[in-house]
Amino acid sequence: MISAGIDIGSRTAKAIIISDGQVVSSAICDQILKSREIASIVMEKALRDTTLSLKDIHYVVTTGYGRFVVPFAHEVISEVSCHARGIHWYFPTVRTILDIGGQDSKAINCNERGRITNFMLNDKCAGGTGRFLEIIGEILGVSLEEMGGLHFKATEKISFSTICVIFAKSEVLNMLKEGIKKSDIVAGLHDSIATVAHSLLKRISLIKDLAMTGGVAKNPGVVAKIREKTGLELLLPPDPQMIGALGAALFAQDKLQLKGR
Amino acid sequence: MENLEMVEKLRQVNASFPYTEPIKRWKEKGKKVVGWLCNYVPEEIIHAAGMLPVRLTADSKELEMPDGDAYLHIYSCSFTRSIFQLAKEGQFDFIDGFVATAMCDGSRRLADVLNEYKILPLIYTLGVPRKFGDRAEALYRGEILNCKKKIEDFFDIEISDEAIKESISVYNRTRQLLRRLYDLRKSSNPPISGAETLEVLNASVRMDREEFNQILEKLLQELEERRMSSEGKTRLMIDGSILNNIEFIKGIEDLGGLVVVDGVCNGARYWDGMVEDGFEPISALAHYYLNKFPCPRFYPPGVRTDRVLDLIKAYQVEGVIYEIIRYCNTHTWDYPILKSQLDENGIPILELDLEYGTGASGRIKTRVQAFLEMLQEKKEAK
């Protein structure tokens, strides 16, 4: 029984194929407005490492921002459920999940079966999101990966007066002109993202164990700040960006097992 | 599941909003149309004056509101700014005058601006008490009388008590019929969806009432035979700010929700209860309007929350979706109170902040779908 999960986020599209409970292959590709074809592009990329073709997949679940436009999807499930299901597969003791993606951040509670019991989304402002990191990174001329390292070289505490991305841009420009160190700015940025994330977590119940998913989880600076603010250890999956697709694939597998019985 | 013929008829009416076909026919007969803004304007008075009461609203799309934003501050909600935009564009020119109430700052400011810039003539702003009880009813009765006098002076006409009694019976008829429509949605397989019900509610305040009652009677007959399975669907209640957008409810129902009841002011709060006959008509109206399913601004707030809890039991609601138009203070402040009551009763509630006229955008679909998945899990875990 072969199932597949596709997560079409706002910045990247991801696909995972599972055969009999084992992840057979996964793929990720950057997508800027390739829209409809992106689902098949990322699916082909995943199929390439296997001997399978699209018709061999028995059940496909799609999730993410563009989940409704995938022609070959059998079922559509929200990214909130898929993130919970995916991380639960890695860490069955997880009950609280923080996902910071490209355009929004989510705080999710789940039960022992990895199904969601409460959630809170912050997508009114892009302040606490990956896009914020990306834009400021461009101004500082620092890649997302380098940001994590820079964070630990910081000395002074810098705080941003606004979480609006556009106005933070001009604030960063002024900071550079005043000669403030890039590492301090980056640390200040991570702090403001962690503050937004923490206030989101407070709006659901902060039950142990806490895990983090989404691209920003790869940034050790943000992770350190969130650990500091919540006082909880963070469980980090090896590939935090793929959790949504993994969850979708697991849901697809559940459906097959249900049908099988 | 075939379309309901009568709902189709009402959809045609809504499609020609704001100057709908029935209103056009009414105006061509040389009769007058009076707009009204809030649930606590007694429509019967306008109807008794031989005029067509039409509710001032906008509709199912998020309007671009350059004039709305220019004349009304952004802190007036997008509902009031949408109405101003349509009025400024001349789409409400068929309205000969309108009646507002002092229920919320937004509608008061809208009435101020429409009148000041001579876009729509304001006949009267009804002062509505915020408490229940005889004294409040007496004050409100006085206000209804003032409103009647103002309409009489404005159009230089007389409104007799018999005419008001006649109008009361017409409007009571609608309340009866809508109650029967809602009762049908208590069944485990409601014959009418939330989107279709809203189509009916929207049309009710955009056409003359006698014609609407006839269509509603035929619709109820149609619904006798209609079979609709709601297997695998989640029974929802929609509450919060005024909601006229069919697309919003359709978006929720496409995701597997089934809206069986609501707590919005153009829904259950609009037709609840009956005006008692055998009393002096104005007092009967005051008593009815003040004691129906109340708006959150009334005291004590417990009266409203109890009614919501009763509805949840009666319609076996599994989850409440509470939509709030940004800057709508009445419902922004109602939500924490209702939420604490529902938490205590173990009923999940999802808060959606949106603009008036918003369809089911990506952001809203994600939340609603996750909410439905959560409710599904809750049902399976039981």
Add this chain to the structure above:
Amino acid sequence: MRAAGVDISSLTTKAVIMEDDCLRHYKVIISPEKAETAAREALTQALIDIHLGWADLDYIINTGVGRKEISFAKERRSQVSCLAKGAHWLFPMARTLIDVGAEHVNVVNLDEKARVELFVENDRCAAGAGVFLESLANLLKISLEDMALEALKAEKAVNITSTCTIFAEQELISHSYAMPPVSMNEILLGIHDALAARVIGLAKKVRIVPEIVLCGGVARNPAFVKSLEKRTNMKLSIPEEPQIVAALGAAILASEALKAHEGSSHQ
């Protein structure tokens, strides 16, 4: 008689030199850190271009966003009055001035004597200013000029309603998934339409009365001008160098002050 005007704003500084009521020269530079250095740098470069020195300047007025004190300027005048003066000098029939810069947007109503009757500024959200176009352009990895040219090719535009720039990005992406599919040109025209809608929304808070002058950096964007003209359904008067209108106004006020000085010293 030579008078000069300097307009210092967050991103660029502009200097204009007038000689006996005609525009002798102008200069636009990227603003360095301090206002004083910005003004001095801009004026020095302008003077060098026309082989003059500081001594040749008789009266300097500075203006710009924020109350920056410039030691060598005789007077400081508000940006709004300088914009009105400059627009009036270029287009004497101007009654409405729309100044769309990177972060600030001003709409000014002026009378026949270039006096300010009403003015309004954009509020904090950036979706109503030039930076809205810039950030969407670099999301799509396309230059501002190409974005404008591509947009002009589209007949109809996609409706972008988000007020926040970041959400406009999200909306762009969702448009690309729309059914029926939408062409990229229509999305690009939609971006310029969204900015024009917001600027007109601001202008409606005062009066939109012909003749309308459009200035500020964004006035050079042809797609934005087309969207704005569609909304006002009036032809917009656009100066050749739309960025220097405020600095020009300051220079005109300086030369008027000089004449008044001279007049009084003669009696």
Add this chain to the structure above:
Amino acid sequence: MKVTVDTTRWFEAMESWFKMCQYQAAKPSSSKANKLYYELYAKYYERLIPAIEKGNIIVHPTSVPTEIFYAMGLVPMLVTSSTWQMVYSMKNFDEVLGIAKDFGLMEETCSVHRMIAAFAFKGWFPKPVAFVYAVGGCDAFCGSSRVLSEFYDTPSFCIDTPYYYTEEGIAYLTQELIDMVAFLEDHTKCRMDWDRLRESLRLSQRQMELYQEIRQLRKAVPSPMENRRAWQLNWMNWIYAGSEDGVHFFQMLRDELKERVEHKKGVAPQEKFRLLDLQMPPAWAFKLLDWMQEKRGANIVSESYIRYERDVTLDPDKPMESLARKWCGGPLWNELQGSTKVITQVAVEDAKEYIVDGAIWWDNFSCRQCGAMRMTRDTVLEKVNIPVAEVKCDVMYPGFVSYEEMQQSLENFFDLLEDRKRG
């Protein structure tokens, strides 16, 4: 869901505020009235803090006639000012607003009431023996009243106010006040001393006359009263309504202003701009009022939110009806629930009587009373040819619009006024 009360923050804030008043009172000051203001302010706390310890009443909002409470021997605690004093002394604006958000309160409502809601959710106000709240006011006021009454497990009485100043409306409010007294007599050990109430009405009448005299004196050119003094008038008018101290303060202030008018002594070093104030300025930025007075010669000569709409004569034989009339015709009535038409007429009348150059509208975040601000701006410009500055701000939260940004808006406005003066 009833909250458990924890009043540590409240007592700390009141103690620090009490010390601040004593410090200000002790400071040498050119104005005796200013010294007396802080002495009386401190004296209010001397009576309030023990009363709260003993179990007292909480009142929300300001405009409820306090003569009634004093005549019953009660010292009312005001919700809005306590909130402001607690937040200002704790300096934890973001934390408090975060608490309101955690309980599901959306941000698009007035920050004053979001903070009140936060304290209500957390139980940081003292637990009153009885809670009295009026619902004549903007939606946010009524919202925070509802939240307080729901989350505080205490007997509460809601005073409903009429929308129109008509005989029926006054009769309705009079009966509400009578019911309130009965409610208070049931829930507190205090009884209404009707003779004391009659006496306080006589003093209140005197106070109102002095209050009106002060407003007349401010028409002088140059105007004699400081910008920040307006809020002191309103505050004294509330915590010392119908008392000897109140009359004493208003008399002393009236005399000081009279003397200044006789010597043609203004407050601004050189009065360049005379301004009208159409909305309440941010409570955390009164320094701005001092700055514009000292540095730009801008003196606010009249505030629409502290005006008496009607000359009310308080008849001691009908105390409750008189107090109802005073309330409906008094300050903050129109500001909180009146129609924009009335606020606009007020601005036009004041502009003529006080010979002003411009008006300031503090555009408070999510204040829905500002909904039709454009109407006032257009009418005032058309009828008395003065411009209105719309200064974006937040009445209690410094994080929305910074001090410098507000200053910048005012700078642009003063530039415009200067250009208009040049002609």
